[in-house]
């Protein structure tokens with residue numbers, strides 16, 4: 141089937157694993173460390189590069205932020221032959237002892253009601269491939285990261301939907317109990333794409349996982365400085381690729 145957004149990929153272009161990043165700028169940051177790289181698509185928020193890592197063909201594609209653009213990227217990548225997908229993204233930690241700069245992997249995501257209900261009803265779980273998760277976790281620990289696992293939350297809204305205040309005059313403000321409710325049920329982080337990946341990959345029956353750099357700890361509002369944040373993404377990408385090609 142011809143792609144509407146990732147127009148210029150062919151069935152032979154994608155490697156053993158395709159990394160998914162929200163930020164288009166992260167594609168160049170990460171693929172610059174590969175032995176070879178080739179730009180395949182540059183359209184709107186979607187930048188797709190394939191190249192070689194330790195002799196193996198691997199790929200990386202940006203999804204943009206949120207459900208809509210991520211659904212497009214994932215559907216078009218899978219119909220172009222993507223075999224394995226790992227979201228290498230950022231998230232906010234909702235737990236005091238998961239620090240900014242740590243790595244976090246989710247085996248399951250809470251999601252907003254109705255998210256992707258065009259594909260499947262809300263009682264279908266948004267879950268990672270457990271074997272892939274374990275392999276990446278092992279590789280990331282070996283590379284020196286503190287790695288946490290647990291249930292996360294994928295939201296459709298960054299501000300109110302993640303319990304942040306905004307300045308809409310007389311607008312709805314976050315309910316103080318929102319984060320507490322989920323923290324009390326051991327939800328450890330929030331971001332905006334992983335559930336889309338987990339749902340679609342499960343429906344297509346291809347392995348998928350996430351590997352998230354904690355950008356901010358929401359308890360103490362500690363952010364990773366930009367330069368360090370980029371270095372952590374580069375290092376996390378290497379750990380993910382090593383896990384995915386050592387098979």
Ligand SMILES: O=P(O)(O)O[C@H]1O[C@H](CO)[C@@H](O)[C@H]1O
Pocket residue numbers: 161162163204205206228229230231298331332333
């Ligand atoms: O850094 P990325 O991968 O985009 O991930 C996180 O950052 C964005 C919000 O700033 C959302 O996309 C969220 O999921």
Ligand SMILES: O=c1cc[nH]c(=O)[nH]1
Pocket residue numbers: 230231232233298302330331332355356358
């Ligand atoms: O708190 C955060 C940080 C990064 N990305 C999110 O979606 N939320």
